[in-house]
Amino acid sequence: MNLAGRLTVSAFMHDPITMGGVLMMIVLGLGVVGALFYFKRWRWLWREWLTALDPKKIGVMYLGLASFMLLRGVADVMMIRVQQATSVGASHGIVSTDTFQQVFSAHGTIMIFFVAMGFMFGLINLIVPLQIGARDVAFPFLNSVSFWLYASGLALINLSLVIGSFSPAGWLAYPPLSELAYSPGVGVDYWIWSLQIAGLGSLLSGINFTVTILRMRAVGMSLMKMPIFVWSVLCAMALVIFAFPILTATLAMLALDRTLGMHFFTATGGGNPMMYVNLIWSWGHPEVYILMLPAFGIYSEIVATFARKRLFGYKSMVFALGAITVLSFIVWLHHFFTMGAGADVNAFFGIMTGVIAIPTGVKVFNWLFTMYRGRIKFATPMYWFLGFVFTFTIGGMTGVLMSVPAIDFQVHNTLFLVAHFHNMIIGGVLFGYFAGFSYWFPKMFGFKLNERLGRYAFWCWFVGFLVAFMPLYILGLMGATRRLDHYDASMGWQWLFIVAGVGVAIICAGIGFQLLQLAVSIWKRKANQDLTGDPWNGRTLEWSVASPAPVYNFAVLPVVSERDPFWEAKEANQAYGLAKYSDIVMPKNSGMGLIIAGFAFIFGFAVVWHIWWLVALALLGVIVSIVVRASDDDTEAIIPAAEVQRLEAAARARRQTA
Amino acid sequence: MSVVRAVAPPDNDKTLFGFWVYLMTDCVFFASLFATYAVLHTSTFGGPGSAQLFDLPPVLAETFILLTSSFTAGLAMLAAHRGNKHQVLGWLMVTFVLGAAFLGLELKEFHHLATTGNSWRRSGFLSAFFTLVGTHGLHISVGLVWMGVLMTKVWRSGLTAVNLKRLTLVSLFWHFLDIIWIFIFTMVYLMGSLS
């Protein structure tokens, strides 16, 4: 038996551009490790962060990793844009076809699973317990396992850059191309296992937050008094619960095909590749809404706060969220009208897709009427919201166009489609998370982000987005299909690809401004301090506590009687009262989540490379760690009432200096 | 019984509810495999189909063993609510042995199929069969490990509130697997043999 499986020295050999990426990663990694040694921060890192069970800290770690992956995803974009702008006629661009295909597959996978999902779970962790008036999530340890599984998947996908290669089969790896017969290397296996591990984390988070929202709300907060963001998360988590098991099963079957020679999705042997396409989109379409719904929730919170008015049509909004949740499960076939399912089937799924536009349209009208007769303050989060209204409506329109099967036949798999979903995911999802990030940033760190630089970042993103994607719409109508590493000069496409590249450069400037904004805001944090805990004149419970929020969130668990409880309390001059404090029980930190996910990472790596003894060892490690953790009965610590008293008094003093 | 309820920790409700939610996700997972099996059960690629391969009597035996184990798991829970530690351990042991016997019979069937040229590599149908039934078997194995660990815990620290919670969860899990098996028995074996 070969102890190293199929791992050989050649796995470390790459073309120059990939080598550059590898070197950058290694330098960055060494830099971080070096800094930790230099500043003697290892113990701090372990105690304060790596073992943290506090959802606010886990949220910050999600956001940190997601931001890092955003940079990686954007680096991939730059390569795609340069390649497509230069690989014309006699020139074949800057990278080989194989590398190019790995790059766009990695780009899609990373942006959805590790950027969008990371931002989403980060914000959910930070805000949901605070908004429902809870001190924690339902299962704090499970939450840490979820996060570390996400981190493991993320580590595995980055490792594919260094050892071996990534999947060249697109972000959803359609078989039979992704089967062993056509993709014999380790790339698809890396894709499968990084998603499988991260996806398991998402599934556990879905369970966790469903229970948190349904079982841990403040006294008096009935379902119809929940903040709308919490509603949007509840709907998204319901989608996670029903959709992610399908992903787990589908990935498992593809893995069984590839590792044990089964015939689920193989072209021959009785396999059925079309079944994969159906299964993956039964997960994939709900996934779109898993990302989208929380962003809708964020926009709703922001509009109400900055218009200083109650959210208009709350019940309509909740009903619309519910309708979208249900409908998102019966539209999956619109991703492959071109499979030849027949007119009746195509028409049904086309009409259902159109129907989703109804509740979505209602939400837009409700946002507009929230601002109507309000007093709108244009802080950075509102800029993202307004940008969203314009880009998302355009994306919605092109989506409605593609819901008509006969139109879809002409634009499916073209850059028109690529432009459409970027319209939804950048203009809809990402803008929403950026808005939420700057909105809730003070709650995380106790100071606001620099407004001016935030606006610069927004303008670059907004203009860059239009400049980058309008040409793609045009290219799609010119017959340019997606994922081309090369095309003929006679097509007349090149100048539009160059314009799109300029758009990406403008977006990069936006990212530069965001990094600068973060740096300047940290540098001048004293000037932007949020002493009150309520920097935006907020409406919901998260603004009733100090910024940054204390570890226990609420010294005294709130009792709620209104929909915007903090706003109402302020109106009635009862926002801040004195209270008698008692001991608070909080979970103790635990490194076991990190350890379990570490074994999962080793497991993933070993399966990819067929190192079977290590697979067995890693599995054993997972099982033993779970049993050890389950046997640990000493998992809680007490924060004495006196300590709570001290922290709350300090917060009150800070508020009074403001 | 009311006494037991009174000492249960306040987050019992959360855990139990969370476990139900987990079971639902597992249901969706199995539903995906069932759907796959339904699509692939005729994709034999020239190989044998379910009517030629499945032998009902041993599967009926498996079914009875698993149903009985579900019953004994229920008896263990009743004993737990009465606070009778030895009965709990006894019934858990019976359940464990029955579960192991079920798993043994299943592995025997797998072994027979694989050694007679009908492994999961043979066809889409057999891939779906091995995966669906094997995933259930894997769940049974997890249940056995869980039960084993729990037996040592109950033996050492008795019927504490935490152990009672764990017992409730493991018995829920076991009944759930029983229900899944009924579906497998009906859809895979019964309908397969009759077709």
Added chain:
Amino acid sequence: MKLRGPAAAIAVITVVILAAAVTVLHMGGAVILNPKGMVADQERTLLIVATGLSLLVIIPVFIMTLVITWRYRETNTKATYQPNWDRSRTAETIWWLIPTALILALSIITWQSSHSLDPAKALASSTPPITVQVIALDWKWLFIYPDQHVASVNMVQFPEGTPVHFVITSDAPMNSFWIPALGGQIYAMPGMSTQLNLMANTTGDFKGSSANISGVGFASMRFVARSSSQLAFEQWVAAAKASGNALTQASYDQLAKPSSNNAVKVYTLTDRSLYDRTVMKYMMPLPQSSELGSYGSTQ
């Protein structure tokens, strides 16, 4: 009324860039908007109608956004401020109804066009259709004319004004068969046959490609769809028959091996069952072809 503020700037930028995009589209390079075939023509009309319908909602939304954000800006203290006004049954009913009406109209269009433009539906024409069997290979297209007894690689020719009935499969990973000037695409899948009916209104060379990634050579899976006069088509068939290249199982197996940027080549067809066998070999083990499962490790 003067409008300023971020929403106005956002709107101006959006409108300028959209206008630029529309201008570029008017320059004429967009093949989907300048169709040369009956199906593509109807699909373009559909695209324009649906766009118009959507604009009925989108333009009012844009204008409302502009007006509301300007009028109710923080500094405009003259505007009404009603912080607790959060519902209006009339208003909400109206905006449930507006998109519903729009989607209802669109649904009717969707239902009708899905049937009238079903790719498998034969086109109404007085001219009898010709059948072309298409096999997507790694990484080229093979066109088989079972009735004319010829075949060709990376080029398909047919007479103008004649319905062409494409029957499509793949002897490679999934591809998508697409001639945008003539009409929408359809997947080419191993072990499956899909159908596509197209008809060119004029003569000319149209560009065809695979719209679905199928491996490293996928970008080079381009072909020419040549619509010619009936006479030119017959001459082309005759030339193919006289070419001396015979498409047999053996020469097919040779052709099916992975290669890219293949030159156009014509064949005379000796074996009419080639297409059916290619589909069937994925469904059943064929005699003497034990290597089917181990294909493709040459990459």
